[in-house]
Amino acid sequence: MKAAGVTLSDAIDAGSIPHLAQALSAYDTIEAILALNLAADQQEEDEAFFDLALALLGWVPGPGHGLKRVLRLVNRDPQKHAEQLYDLLRHVLLNCKLKTSPDALLEESLNAELLRSELAQIIAAVSASATFLALDAQRQALVLADLEQTGEHLDDLIERIDERLLPWLAVQRNSSAQASGSSARVPAQTSKPQSRRVDNLREHGTLSTHPAASDGGKLSREQINPAATSNWLELSLDDGKLGGVPGAAYKVIFADGSIAEGHLNNLGHIRLEGVPFGPAKVYYGEDPRPYPRQPIKALASSAALIDRDLRSLGFIPAKLDRDDLYAETSGRIAPYCEFNALWWEWASARYHGD
Numbered sequence: 001m002k003a004a005g006v007t008l009s010d011a012i013d014a015g016s017i018p019h020l021a022q023a024l025s026a027y028d029t030i031e032a033i034l035a036l037n038l039a040a041d042q043q044e045e046d047e048a049f050f051d052l053a054l055a056l057l058g059w060v061p062g063p064g065h066g067l068k069r070v071l072r073l074v075n076r077d078p079q080k081h082a083e084q085l086y087d088l089l090r091h092v093l094l095n096c097k098l099k100t101s102p103d104a105l106l107e108e109s110l111n112a113e114l115l116r117s118e119l120a121q122i123i124a125a126v127s128a129s130a131t132f133l134a135l136d137a138q139r140q141a142l143v144l145a146d147l148e149q150t151g152e153h154l155d156d157l158i159e160r161i162d163e164r165l166l167p168w169l170a171v172q173r174n175s176s177a178q179a180s181g182s183s184a185r186v187p188a189q190t191s192k193p194q195s196r197r198v199d200n201l202r203e204h205g206t207l208s209t210h211p212a213a214s215d216g217g218k219l220s221r222e223q224i225n226p227a228a229t230s231n232w233l234e235l236s237l238d239d240g241k242l243g244g245v246p247g248a249a250y251k252v253i254f255a256d257g258s259i260a261e262g263h264l265n266n267l268g269h270i271r272l273e274g275v276p277f278g279p280a281k282v283y284y285g286e287d288p289r290p291y292p293r294q295p296i297k298a299l300a301s302s303a304a305l306i307d308r309d310l311r312s313l314g315f316i317p318a319k320l321d322r323d324d325l326y327a328e329t330s331g332r333i334a335p336y337c338e339f340n341a342l343w344w345e346w347a348s349a350r351y352h353g354d
Contacts, residue, residue, distance in 0.1 A: 004320070005328040007313050012065045012329075013095035020309035021065065022299050026129035027326040028055045028068075029122070033146045034139065050075070050164060051332075053157035056150070058330065059122055060109050061294040065330075066092030067109055071161070072331040074168055082168040087245070094247050099263075104291040110161055111293075112154040118296040119151045125298040130306075131326075231277045236269040244268020253281045 012021045032055040036048035051072075058068035070088045074081045081088075089102035098105075126132055126147060132140060150157070233252065237245045246266040253259055255278030264270050299305075307317040327333045 004315065004325055007315075008325065008329045009065065009069065010095065011309075011313055013063070013092065015062060015096070017309035017312065019299055019301070019305040022125050022301065023129055023131070023306050023322075024326050024330055025055070025059050025065070025122075026126045027131040027323070028058055028330040028332060029126055029147070030129075030131050030135070030143055031055075031327075031332055033143050036146070037142060046160075049157060050160050052150075053161050055330075056115060056122065056154075056157070057109060057161070059118075059125075059296045061296065063092050063096045063098060063105055063291075064109065066095065067105065069331045071164070075164060078168060083171045085168050086172050090245065090247070098291065099247075099289050100291040104289075106165070108291045108293040110158050112158040114293070115158075115296075116151050116154050119147070119154075121296045121298045123147050125301065128298070128301040130301075130303065231275050233272040233275045233280060234269070235264060235272070235282060236267075237264060250282065255279050 008017070008020070008024075011017045012024070029052075032048070032052040036045070036052055039045040039048045054068045054071055057071075058064050060067070067089065070085065070092060073088070074085055086102045089105060093100060093102070093105065123144065127144065132143060135143065235250055235252070237248045237250075244264070245268045246264065248264045248268060249261075250264060250270070251259065251261045252272070252275075254276040256276045258276060260272055260275070262270070310317045310320065
């Protein structure tokens, strides 16, 4: 089941199984509402509200599912995973082939007003789902009533996510690096770009400023003659936990004023050939491009379309326990915490070609 959950999560991130992704989001939302109504005390209620907020976040096309899973992972064990928040979100963005930053992802995804305008689409998809239709009439009425009332409380739900994010953002590492040249080492004085959400949260907490990664940049030349064209620059960015940072944005300012910009490869490394001789400043940071959030739209729901998505992943629908698959993939069940950590280790090894 764990392997199936990994396969399903990858496909959702890639956007290749939209009907199955919608079925999973509907299941997750329904389970969150039922759990909220079963909360026995204030602590359970607070956790249930936070969980419902994440379930709604999972409806955002593209990275919503991955963002939800990451936040659930960190929430279950902040001491272990909080420092990895942005590293994990970068992996989600890479899987979704999105060129943007974790800041931009959070800024555009945690938008109560936009979610409120899309709530009718979520309700339509939930009410047509197999999970909803399998409920008795009383629980169906409960789910629909709570979903309809959710629009009035979306600001509070998003605020609950912001409250959890505050201490996690405080331990994120700013991106900085320095390049080594033939005669001098020049530190790059850049920091990770902030979003309005991060800026607002900073008013109530302090973000750390220790380096995000160790820099393996080296400037070398194969001949003594500075005019030679065989100078090369190797860049590598290591986050210290998951290995290389794949797809990280870089900018190099060479001694002659020329600039090279781009992204590291899937190993968090790149070699630039024929560069100008002399000291160079290397800046690592997030991709400055905004996150183009796509609207939530209810799709036609049928067992045939969902089975087609399952078969496209190599699954045999009749042999799957869908509740277990959905619970594992969405992160609803507690063992997923350990599994998710193992999944990220597996993902990192895959990027490194191990």
